[in-house]
Amino acid sequence: MKALRTLVRTVAVAAVAGALAWSATAGGTDAGPSDTHTRAAGAMKAVAEEGPGFLVEDFGYPDADRILAERKITLKRGDGHIVLATCDSVPGLMEVWTRVSEERICFKVTGTRGYLALEVPAVFSIRGSSLPAEVDMTVGGEEKTFTVKKNTWTPVGESVDPEGREHVLMEIRTGA
Template sequence: MRRLSRTFLGTVVAAIAAATVSIIVVPSGGAASAADEQPSAVEDYSYPGADAILASDHVQLISGDGHILYKPCPPMEAPGLIIVRSSDTIGSLGNGRLCFEVTAAAGHLTLKIPNVFAVRGDGTTATAGHKLKAELTTDAGAHTTVDVDPNNDTEVGIAATPPGDPTTLLQLDASR
C-alpha cells in the first residue's frame, strides 16, 4: 500500500510538473504580430485630415496642439475667426481667404501658406481677440515674427508699409 501511494504520488507530481512545463513552453509563434500590439500612445501632433484639406483647399496644415482649427470661411466676414489672406487661389472658396478658430486660451499651429499679405485677429469691436503671433518667411529665407492686431488686419509681405517681399506663413501662436 505504501509503495502504491508513493507510485501514485510520484505520478501525480510528474503530471503536474509536465503540465507546468507545457504551459510555460507552449510556443507562441514567435514575436507578437503587429495586430496584437497596442497602438502607440505617443502623439505626433500632425494635423488631422491634412491631406484632404491640402487636396481640396490647397492649404498645407502640418501640426499643432489642436487649439487652432482650420475652418471653411463663410462668404461674408467672419467675427471670431482668424482670417489669413493670400494672393493665391486657395481656401474653401478659392478666394485666398483662410479661416481659423482658436478653441482655447492658447493654441499653436504649424502650416505653410504662400503669398500671405494680411492676417486678421479673431476679435471684434465688442470682444477682444487672442494675442496672435505669426511667423513668416520670404523666398530668400528671411524669417520674421509679427504681432497681429487682435481686432483688425495686420498687413505683411507685399502689403506691408513699406512693401516687402512675398511671404509664406509658417506658424500661428495664440494666447490670452
C-alpha cells in the first residue's frame, strides 16, 4: 500500500513538472530548438516584470488605526496569539487597567505562547490570563519588565513606582 502511494505521488509530481515545462516553452509553432530557450526566457521575464509584487507579512495589527481613533490604544504588531477582545466576552481574558481610559482593556490569549507590541499609557494594574505573562513598560528613558501571574491581579507601572510616574505598556509576552 505504501509503495502504491509513493508511485502515485511520483507520477503526479512528474505530470505537474511536465505541464509546467510545456507551458514555459510553448507559445509559437515556428520556433526551432534554439528559439525555444530565448522565447521561454523572454516570456518569463515579461511575466515577472508585469506580475504583482511579493506579499510579505509584517505582523501589523489589523484595524490598528480605527482602534487608535476609537479606544486610544496603539496596537503595533504581534503573532496573533494575543488579540484585543471585548471584556466579559469569554472567561480568562487578560485585563489591563489604565487611568486614560474609562473602561478596562481586555486581550484574549490563545496558544501556548504569544506576543503583542502596543502602547497603552498610564497602566497601573494587569490581571493575568490563563497563562503567565511578562510585560515591558517604559517610564522616562527606562524600560521595566513586570511578571504577571496567571489569573491574578498584578500591580504594575505607577502603582509600584516609588515616584508614582506614569508608565506606558509597550509589550506583552505570554507562555513558557
